[in-house]
Amino acid sequence: MKIALVGYGKMGHIIDDIATKKGHEIVARLNETPTKDNLNNPDVIIEFSNPEVAFENIKVGLEHNIPVICGTTGWLDRKSEIEEIALKNNTAFLYGSNFSLGVNLFFALNEKLADLMKGFPEYQVQLEEIHHTHKKDAPSGTAISLAEGIIKNDDRFDAWKLDETQNKELGIFALRQDEVPGTHRVSYKSAVDELEIKHTAFNRNGFALGAVIAAEWIIGKKGNFTIKDVLFDK
CATH class of the missing domain: 3.40.50.720 (NAD(P)-binding Rossmann-like Domain)
Structure with a gap:
Protein backbone atom coordinates (compact mmCIF):
# COMPACT_ATOMS: atom_id res chain seq x y z
CA MET A 1 0.00 0.00 0.00
CA SER A 100 -5.08 -2.02 20.43
CA LEU A 101 -6.31 -5.62 20.31
CA GLY A 102 -6.11 -5.81 24.11
CA VAL A 103 -8.20 -2.68 24.56
CA ASN A 104 -10.89 -3.93 22.21
CA LEU A 105 -11.07 -7.17 24.16
CA PHE A 106 -11.29 -4.96 27.26
CA PHE A 107 -14.25 -3.11 25.69
CA ALA A 108 -16.10 -6.41 25.26
CA LEU A 109 -15.28 -7.50 28.82
CA ASN A 110 -16.43 -4.12 30.16
CA GLU A 111 -19.84 -4.45 28.49
CA LYS A 112 -20.29 -8.00 29.78
CA LEU A 113 -19.39 -6.95 33.32
CA ALA A 114 -21.75 -3.94 33.17
CA ASP A 115 -24.58 -6.25 32.16
CA LEU A 116 -23.78 -8.58 35.08
CA MET A 117 -23.52 -5.76 37.63
CA LYS A 118 -26.65 -3.81 36.69
CA GLY A 119 -28.73 -5.88 39.09
CA PHE A 120 -26.55 -5.06 42.10
CA PRO A 121 -27.09 -1.38 43.01
CA GLU A 122 -25.01 -1.74 46.17
CA TYR A 123 -21.95 -1.61 43.89
CA GLN A 124 -20.95 1.87 42.74
CA VAL A 125 -19.09 2.04 39.44
CA GLN A 126 -16.10 4.32 38.81
CA LEU A 127 -14.09 4.83 35.63
CA GLU A 128 -10.53 6.19 35.67
CA GLU A 129 -7.99 6.86 32.92
CA ILE A 130 -4.32 7.85 33.16
CA HIS A 131 -2.31 9.24 30.23
CA HIS A 132 0.89 11.13 29.53
CA THR A 133 0.96 14.88 30.14
CA HIS A 134 1.16 15.60 26.39
CA LYS A 135 -2.37 14.32 25.77
CA LYS A 136 -4.52 17.35 24.98
CA ASP A 137 -8.05 15.99 25.45
CA ALA A 138 -9.75 14.61 28.54
CA PRO A 139 -11.30 12.20 29.06
CA SER A 140 -9.60 9.90 26.58
CA GLY A 141 -11.54 8.47 23.67
CA THR A 142 -10.97 5.02 25.16
CA ALA A 143 -12.54 6.12 28.46
CA ILE A 144 -15.53 7.52 26.58
CA SER A 145 -15.94 4.21 24.74
CA LEU A 146 -15.83 2.37 28.08
CA ALA A 147 -18.42 4.77 29.55
CA GLU A 148 -20.71 4.28 26.55
CA GLY A 149 -20.42 0.51 26.97
CA ILE A 150 -21.52 0.79 30.61
CA ILE A 151 -24.38 3.19 29.83
CA LYS A 152 -25.67 0.87 27.10
CA ASN A 153 -25.88 -2.04 29.55
CA ASP A 154 -26.85 -0.36 32.85
CA ASP A 155 -29.96 1.84 33.01
CA ARG A 156 -28.71 3.53 36.18
CA PHE A 157 -26.83 5.85 33.80
CA ASP A 158 -27.90 7.92 30.81
CA ALA A 159 -24.76 10.06 30.25
CA TRP A 160 -21.12 10.39 31.26
CA LYS A 161 -19.38 13.40 32.79
CA LEU A 162 -15.78 14.31 33.57
CA ASP A 163 -15.10 14.34 37.33
CA GLU A 164 -17.98 14.93 39.76
CA THR A 165 -21.46 13.85 38.71
CA GLN A 166 -25.11 14.16 39.59
CA ASN A 167 -28.31 12.20 38.97
CA LYS A 168 -27.77 9.47 36.32
CA GLU A 169 -24.33 10.62 35.12
CA LEU A 170 -21.40 8.19 35.08
CA GLY A 171 -18.19 9.81 36.27
CA ILE A 172 -14.89 9.58 34.40
CA PHE A 173 -11.76 10.65 36.27
CA ALA A 174 -8.79 11.67 34.10
CA LEU A 175 -5.24 11.86 35.44
CA ARG A 176 -2.13 13.05 33.58
CA GLN A 177 1.29 11.65 34.50
CA ASP A 178 4.65 11.77 32.72
CA GLU A 179 5.04 9.33 29.82
CA VAL A 180 2.15 6.99 30.67
CA PRO A 181 0.95 5.46 27.35
CA GLY A 182 -2.50 4.69 28.74
CA THR A 183 -4.14 2.98 31.71
CA HIS A 184 -7.90 2.46 32.07
CA ARG A 185 -9.66 1.09 35.13
CA VAL A 186 -13.31 0.25 35.77
CA SER A 187 -14.21 -0.61 39.36
CA TYR A 188 -17.37 -1.67 41.19
CA LYS A 189 -17.17 -0.91 44.91
CA SER A 190 -19.53 -1.80 47.75
CA ALA A 191 -19.26 -1.40 51.50
CA VAL A 192 -17.64 -4.82 51.78
CA ASP A 193 -15.54 -5.36 48.66
CA GLU A 194 -14.41 -4.09 45.29
CA LEU A 195 -14.24 -5.67 41.83
CA GLU A 196 -11.92 -4.15 39.22
CA ILE A 197 -10.90 -4.65 35.60
CA LYS A 198 -7.93 -2.77 34.17
CA HIS A 199 -6.00 -2.41 30.94
CA THR A 200 -2.45 -1.06 30.97
CA ALA A 201 -0.56 -0.23 27.77
CA PHE A 202 3.22 -0.59 28.07
CA ASN A 203 3.95 1.41 24.90
CA ARG A 204 2.25 2.77 21.77
Missing part, protein backbone atom coordinates in the same frame (compact mmCIF):
# COMPACT_ATOMS: atom_id res chain seq x y z
CA LYS A 2 0.86 3.65 -0.36
CA ILE A 3 0.13 5.33 2.95
CA ALA A 4 -0.10 9.04 3.80
CA LEU A 5 0.52 9.82 7.47
CA VAL A 6 -1.35 12.94 8.58
CA GLY A 7 -0.05 13.98 11.98
CA TYR A 8 3.59 12.99 12.24
CA GLY A 9 4.18 12.99 15.97
CA LYS A 10 5.15 10.08 18.22
CA MET A 11 2.38 7.85 16.92
CA GLY A 12 3.09 8.81 13.33
CA HIS A 13 6.74 7.80 13.69
CA ILE A 14 5.83 4.40 15.18
CA ILE A 15 3.23 3.77 12.46
CA ASP A 16 5.85 4.71 9.87
CA ASP A 17 8.28 2.13 11.26
CA ILE A 18 5.70 -0.67 11.53
CA ALA A 19 4.15 -0.03 8.10
CA THR A 20 7.56 0.13 6.41
CA LYS A 21 8.63 -3.16 8.00
CA LYS A 22 5.41 -4.72 6.68
CA GLY A 23 6.39 -3.66 3.16
CA HIS A 24 4.19 -0.60 2.71
CA GLU A 25 5.36 2.70 1.25
CA ILE A 26 4.92 5.99 3.14
CA VAL A 27 4.26 8.59 0.45
CA ALA A 28 3.53 11.56 2.76
CA ARG A 29 4.45 12.56 6.30
CA LEU A 30 2.42 15.67 7.13
CA ASN A 31 2.05 18.00 10.06
CA GLU A 32 0.29 20.58 7.88
CA THR A 33 -3.18 20.47 6.35
CA PRO A 34 -3.33 17.80 3.65
CA THR A 35 -3.99 18.77 0.05
CA LYS A 36 -4.33 16.79 -3.16
CA ASP A 37 -0.72 17.70 -4.01
CA ASN A 38 1.05 17.00 -0.72
CA LEU A 39 -0.80 13.70 -0.10
CA ASN A 40 1.00 12.22 -3.14
CA ASN A 41 -1.82 9.94 -4.29
CA PRO A 42 -1.98 7.42 -1.42
CA ASP A 43 -4.16 4.33 -1.21
CA VAL A 44 -5.13 5.24 2.36
CA ILE A 45 -4.60 7.99 4.95
CA ILE A 46 -3.79 7.26 8.60
CA GLU A 47 -4.66 10.33 10.69
CA PHE A 48 -3.27 10.83 14.22
CA SER A 49 -3.15 14.59 14.76
CA ASN A 50 -4.84 17.01 17.20
CA PRO A 51 -8.53 17.56 18.00
CA GLU A 52 -8.42 21.10 16.57
CA VAL A 53 -7.42 20.01 13.05
CA ALA A 54 -8.69 16.42 12.79
CA PHE A 55 -12.03 17.26 11.18
CA GLU A 56 -10.47 19.26 8.34
CA ASN A 57 -7.72 16.67 7.81
CA ILE A 58 -10.22 13.84 7.46
CA LYS A 59 -12.60 15.90 5.32
CA VAL A 60 -9.86 16.69 2.78
CA GLY A 61 -8.94 13.03 2.41
CA LEU A 62 -12.52 11.82 1.98
CA GLU A 63 -13.35 14.57 -0.50
CA HIS A 64 -10.48 13.27 -2.65
CA ASN A 65 -11.98 9.75 -2.43
CA ILE A 66 -9.19 8.45 -0.20
CA PRO A 67 -10.18 6.12 2.66
CA VAL A 68 -9.18 7.47 6.08
CA ILE A 69 -8.21 5.67 9.29
CA CYS A 70 -8.48 8.07 12.24
CA GLY A 71 -7.19 7.62 15.78
CA THR A 72 -7.46 11.26 16.90
CA THR A 73 -9.83 11.81 19.83
CA GLY A 74 -11.54 14.93 21.15
CA TRP A 75 -13.40 16.00 17.98
CA LEU A 76 -16.30 13.53 17.94
CA ASP A 77 -19.05 16.14 18.13
CA ARG A 78 -18.57 16.37 14.33
CA LYS A 79 -18.17 12.66 13.61
CA SER A 80 -21.64 12.38 12.01
CA GLU A 81 -20.65 15.06 9.49
CA ILE A 82 -17.56 13.08 8.53
CA GLU A 83 -19.59 9.90 8.11
CA GLU A 84 -21.94 11.74 5.73
CA ILE A 85 -18.95 13.01 3.72
CA ALA A 86 -17.57 9.46 3.43
CA LEU A 87 -20.88 8.17 2.07
CA LYS A 88 -21.32 11.14 -0.27
CA ASN A 89 -17.87 10.53 -1.79
CA ASN A 90 -18.33 6.76 -2.02
CA THR A 91 -15.24 6.04 0.06
CA ALA A 92 -14.50 4.66 3.54
CA PHE A 93 -13.90 6.07 7.01
CA LEU A 94 -12.83 4.18 10.11
CA TYR A 95 -12.56 5.77 13.55
CA GLY A 96 -11.03 4.03 16.53
CA SER A 97 -10.73 5.49 20.02
CA ASN A 98 -8.07 2.83 20.51
CA PHE A 99 -6.63 0.40 17.94
CA ASN A 205 3.23 -0.12 19.49
CA GLY A 206 -0.08 -1.95 19.91
CA PHE A 207 -2.03 1.14 18.90
CA ALA A 208 0.17 1.68 15.84
CA LEU A 209 0.02 -1.94 14.67
CA GLY A 210 -3.77 -1.91 14.94
CA ALA A 211 -3.95 1.24 12.82
CA VAL A 212 -1.82 -0.34 10.09
CA ILE A 213 -3.94 -3.51 10.14
CA ALA A 214 -7.06 -1.33 9.84
CA ALA A 215 -5.51 0.46 6.85
CA GLU A 216 -4.81 -2.88 5.17
CA TRP A 217 -8.38 -4.03 5.85
CA ILE A 218 -10.19 -0.94 4.57
CA ILE A 219 -8.82 -1.03 1.02
CA GLY A 220 -11.70 -1.57 -1.42
CA LYS A 221 -14.40 -1.01 1.22
CA LYS A 222 -17.12 1.68 1.18
CA GLY A 223 -18.88 3.12 4.20
CA ASN A 224 -18.21 3.87 7.86
CA PHE A 225 -16.52 1.37 10.13
CA THR A 226 -14.97 0.83 13.56
CA ILE A 227 -12.03 -1.22 14.74
CA LYS A 228 -14.53 -3.92 15.81
CA ASP A 229 -15.26 -4.52 12.13
CA VAL A 230 -11.55 -5.20 11.57
CA LEU A 231 -10.87 -7.37 14.61
CA PHE A 232 -14.06 -9.28 15.25
CA ASP A 233 -16.22 -9.47 12.09
CA LYS A 234 -15.31 -12.73 10.38
Whole structure:
Protein backbone atom coordinates (compact mmCIF):
# COMPACT_ATOMS: atom_id res chain seq x y z
CA MET A 1 0.00 0.00 0.00
CA LYS A 2 0.86 3.65 -0.36
CA ILE A 3 0.13 5.33 2.95
CA ALA A 4 -0.10 9.04 3.80
CA LEU A 5 0.52 9.82 7.47
CA VAL A 6 -1.35 12.94 8.58
CA GLY A 7 -0.05 13.98 11.98
CA TYR A 8 3.59 12.99 12.24
CA GLY A 9 4.18 12.99 15.97
CA LYS A 10 5.15 10.08 18.22
CA MET A 11 2.38 7.85 16.92
CA GLY A 12 3.09 8.81 13.33
CA HIS A 13 6.74 7.80 13.69
CA ILE A 14 5.83 4.40 15.18
CA ILE A 15 3.23 3.77 12.46
CA ASP A 16 5.85 4.71 9.87
CA ASP A 17 8.28 2.13 11.26
CA ILE A 18 5.70 -0.67 11.53
CA ALA A 19 4.15 -0.03 8.10
CA THR A 20 7.56 0.13 6.41
CA LYS A 21 8.63 -3.16 8.00
CA LYS A 22 5.41 -4.72 6.68
CA GLY A 23 6.39 -3.66 3.16
CA HIS A 24 4.19 -0.60 2.71
CA GLU A 25 5.36 2.70 1.25
CA ILE A 26 4.92 5.99 3.14
CA VAL A 27 4.26 8.59 0.45
CA ALA A 28 3.53 11.56 2.76
CA ARG A 29 4.45 12.56 6.30
CA LEU A 30 2.42 15.67 7.13
CA ASN A 31 2.05 18.00 10.06
CA GLU A 32 0.29 20.58 7.88
CA THR A 33 -3.18 20.47 6.35
CA PRO A 34 -3.33 17.80 3.65
CA THR A 35 -3.99 18.77 0.05
CA LYS A 36 -4.33 16.79 -3.16
CA ASP A 37 -0.72 17.70 -4.01
CA ASN A 38 1.05 17.00 -0.72
CA LEU A 39 -0.80 13.70 -0.10
CA ASN A 40 1.00 12.22 -3.14
CA ASN A 41 -1.82 9.94 -4.29
CA PRO A 42 -1.98 7.42 -1.42
CA ASP A 43 -4.16 4.33 -1.21
CA VAL A 44 -5.13 5.24 2.36
CA ILE A 45 -4.60 7.99 4.95
CA ILE A 46 -3.79 7.26 8.60
CA GLU A 47 -4.66 10.33 10.69
CA PHE A 48 -3.27 10.83 14.22
CA SER A 49 -3.15 14.59 14.76
CA ASN A 50 -4.84 17.01 17.20
CA PRO A 51 -8.53 17.56 18.00
CA GLU A 52 -8.42 21.10 16.57
CA VAL A 53 -7.42 20.01 13.05
CA ALA A 54 -8.69 16.42 12.79
CA PHE A 55 -12.03 17.26 11.18
CA GLU A 56 -10.47 19.26 8.34
CA ASN A 57 -7.72 16.67 7.81
CA ILE A 58 -10.22 13.84 7.46
CA LYS A 59 -12.60 15.90 5.32
CA VAL A 60 -9.86 16.69 2.78
CA GLY A 61 -8.94 13.03 2.41
CA LEU A 62 -12.52 11.82 1.98
CA GLU A 63 -13.35 14.57 -0.50
CA HIS A 64 -10.48 13.27 -2.65
CA ASN A 65 -11.98 9.75 -2.43
CA ILE A 66 -9.19 8.45 -0.20
CA PRO A 67 -10.18 6.12 2.66
CA VAL A 68 -9.18 7.47 6.08
CA ILE A 69 -8.21 5.67 9.29
CA CYS A 70 -8.48 8.07 12.24
CA GLY A 71 -7.19 7.62 15.78
CA THR A 72 -7.46 11.26 16.90
CA THR A 73 -9.83 11.81 19.83
CA GLY A 74 -11.54 14.93 21.15
CA TRP A 75 -13.40 16.00 17.98
CA LEU A 76 -16.30 13.53 17.94
CA ASP A 77 -19.05 16.14 18.13
CA ARG A 78 -18.57 16.37 14.33
CA LYS A 79 -18.17 12.66 13.61
CA SER A 80 -21.64 12.38 12.01
CA GLU A 81 -20.65 15.06 9.49
CA ILE A 82 -17.56 13.08 8.53
CA GLU A 83 -19.59 9.90 8.11
CA GLU A 84 -21.94 11.74 5.73
CA ILE A 85 -18.95 13.01 3.72
CA ALA A 86 -17.57 9.46 3.43
CA LEU A 87 -20.88 8.17 2.07
CA LYS A 88 -21.32 11.14 -0.27
CA ASN A 89 -17.87 10.53 -1.79
CA ASN A 90 -18.33 6.76 -2.02
CA THR A 91 -15.24 6.04 0.06
CA ALA A 92 -14.50 4.66 3.54
CA PHE A 93 -13.90 6.07 7.01
CA LEU A 94 -12.83 4.18 10.11
CA TYR A 95 -12.56 5.77 13.55
CA GLY A 96 -11.03 4.03 16.53
CA SER A 97 -10.73 5.49 20.02
CA ASN A 98 -8.07 2.83 20.51
CA PHE A 99 -6.63 0.40 17.94
CA SER A 100 -5.08 -2.02 20.43
CA LEU A 101 -6.31 -5.62 20.31
CA GLY A 102 -6.11 -5.81 24.11
CA VAL A 103 -8.20 -2.68 24.56
CA ASN A 104 -10.89 -3.93 22.21
CA LEU A 105 -11.07 -7.17 24.16
CA PHE A 106 -11.29 -4.96 27.26
CA PHE A 107 -14.25 -3.11 25.69
CA ALA A 108 -16.10 -6.41 25.26
CA LEU A 109 -15.28 -7.50 28.82
CA ASN A 110 -16.43 -4.12 30.16
CA GLU A 111 -19.84 -4.45 28.49
CA LYS A 112 -20.29 -8.00 29.78
CA LEU A 113 -19.39 -6.95 33.32
CA ALA A 114 -21.75 -3.94 33.17
CA ASP A 115 -24.58 -6.25 32.16
CA LEU A 116 -23.78 -8.58 35.08
CA MET A 117 -23.52 -5.76 37.63
CA LYS A 118 -26.65 -3.81 36.69
CA GLY A 119 -28.73 -5.88 39.09
CA PHE A 120 -26.55 -5.06 42.10
CA PRO A 121 -27.09 -1.38 43.01
CA GLU A 122 -25.01 -1.74 46.17
CA TYR A 123 -21.95 -1.61 43.89
CA GLN A 124 -20.95 1.87 42.74
CA VAL A 125 -19.09 2.04 39.44
CA GLN A 126 -16.10 4.32 38.81
CA LEU A 127 -14.09 4.83 35.63
CA GLU A 128 -10.53 6.19 35.67
CA GLU A 129 -7.99 6.86 32.92
CA ILE A 130 -4.32 7.85 33.16
CA HIS A 131 -2.31 9.24 30.23
CA HIS A 132 0.89 11.13 29.53
CA THR A 133 0.96 14.88 30.14
CA HIS A 134 1.16 15.60 26.39
CA LYS A 135 -2.37 14.32 25.77
CA LYS A 136 -4.52 17.35 24.98
CA ASP A 137 -8.05 15.99 25.45
CA ALA A 138 -9.75 14.61 28.54
CA PRO A 139 -11.30 12.20 29.06
CA SER A 140 -9.60 9.90 26.58
CA GLY A 141 -11.54 8.47 23.67
CA THR A 142 -10.97 5.02 25.16
CA ALA A 143 -12.54 6.12 28.46
CA ILE A 144 -15.53 7.52 26.58
CA SER A 145 -15.94 4.21 24.74
CA LEU A 146 -15.83 2.37 28.08
CA ALA A 147 -18.42 4.77 29.55
CA GLU A 148 -20.71 4.28 26.55
CA GLY A 149 -20.42 0.51 26.97
CA ILE A 150 -21.52 0.79 30.61
CA ILE A 151 -24.38 3.19 29.83
CA LYS A 152 -25.67 0.87 27.10
CA ASN A 153 -25.88 -2.04 29.55
CA ASP A 154 -26.85 -0.36 32.85
CA ASP A 155 -29.96 1.84 33.01
CA ARG A 156 -28.71 3.53 36.18
CA PHE A 157 -26.83 5.85 33.80
CA ASP A 158 -27.90 7.92 30.81
CA ALA A 159 -24.76 10.06 30.25
CA TRP A 160 -21.12 10.39 31.26
CA LYS A 161 -19.38 13.40 32.79
CA LEU A 162 -15.78 14.31 33.57
CA ASP A 163 -15.10 14.34 37.33
CA GLU A 164 -17.98 14.93 39.76
CA THR A 165 -21.46 13.85 38.71
CA GLN A 166 -25.11 14.16 39.59
CA ASN A 167 -28.31 12.20 38.97
CA LYS A 168 -27.77 9.47 36.32
CA GLU A 169 -24.33 10.62 35.12
CA LEU A 170 -21.40 8.19 35.08
CA GLY A 171 -18.19 9.81 36.27
CA ILE A 172 -14.89 9.58 34.40
CA PHE A 173 -11.76 10.65 36.27
CA ALA A 174 -8.79 11.67 34.10
CA LEU A 175 -5.24 11.86 35.44
CA ARG A 176 -2.13 13.05 33.58
CA GLN A 177 1.29 11.65 34.50
CA ASP A 178 4.65 11.77 32.72
CA GLU A 179 5.04 9.33 29.82
CA VAL A 180 2.15 6.99 30.67
CA PRO A 181 0.95 5.46 27.35
CA GLY A 182 -2.50 4.69 28.74
CA THR A 183 -4.14 2.98 31.71
CA HIS A 184 -7.90 2.46 32.07
CA ARG A 185 -9.66 1.09 35.13
CA VAL A 186 -13.31 0.25 35.77
CA SER A 187 -14.21 -0.61 39.36
CA TYR A 188 -17.37 -1.67 41.19
CA LYS A 189 -17.17 -0.91 44.91
CA SER A 190 -19.53 -1.80 47.75
CA ALA A 191 -19.26 -1.40 51.50
CA VAL A 192 -17.64 -4.82 51.78
CA ASP A 193 -15.54 -5.36 48.66
CA GLU A 194 -14.41 -4.09 45.29
CA LEU A 195 -14.24 -5.67 41.83
CA GLU A 196 -11.92 -4.15 39.22
CA ILE A 197 -10.90 -4.65 35.60
CA LYS A 198 -7.93 -2.77 34.17
CA HIS A 199 -6.00 -2.41 30.94
CA THR A 200 -2.45 -1.06 30.97
CA ALA A 201 -0.56 -0.23 27.77
CA PHE A 202 3.22 -0.59 28.07
CA ASN A 203 3.95 1.41 24.90
CA ARG A 204 2.25 2.77 21.77
CA ASN A 205 3.23 -0.12 19.49
CA GLY A 206 -0.08 -1.95 19.91
CA PHE A 207 -2.03 1.14 18.90
CA ALA A 208 0.17 1.68 15.84
CA LEU A 209 0.02 -1.94 14.67
CA GLY A 210 -3.77 -1.91 14.94
CA ALA A 211 -3.95 1.24 12.82
CA VAL A 212 -1.82 -0.34 10.09
CA ILE A 213 -3.94 -3.51 10.14
CA ALA A 214 -7.06 -1.33 9.84
CA ALA A 215 -5.51 0.46 6.85
CA GLU A 216 -4.81 -2.88 5.17
CA TRP A 217 -8.38 -4.03 5.85
CA ILE A 218 -10.19 -0.94 4.57
CA ILE A 219 -8.82 -1.03 1.02
CA GLY A 220 -11.70 -1.57 -1.42
CA LYS A 221 -14.40 -1.01 1.22
CA LYS A 222 -17.12 1.68 1.18
CA GLY A 223 -18.88 3.12 4.20
CA ASN A 224 -18.21 3.87 7.86
CA PHE A 225 -16.52 1.37 10.13
CA THR A 226 -14.97 0.83 13.56
CA ILE A 227 -12.03 -1.22 14.74
CA LYS A 228 -14.53 -3.92 15.81
CA ASP A 229 -15.26 -4.52 12.13
CA VAL A 230 -11.55 -5.20 11.57
CA LEU A 231 -10.87 -7.37 14.61
CA PHE A 232 -14.06 -9.28 15.25
CA ASP A 233 -16.22 -9.47 12.09
CA LYS A 234 -15.31 -12.73 10.38
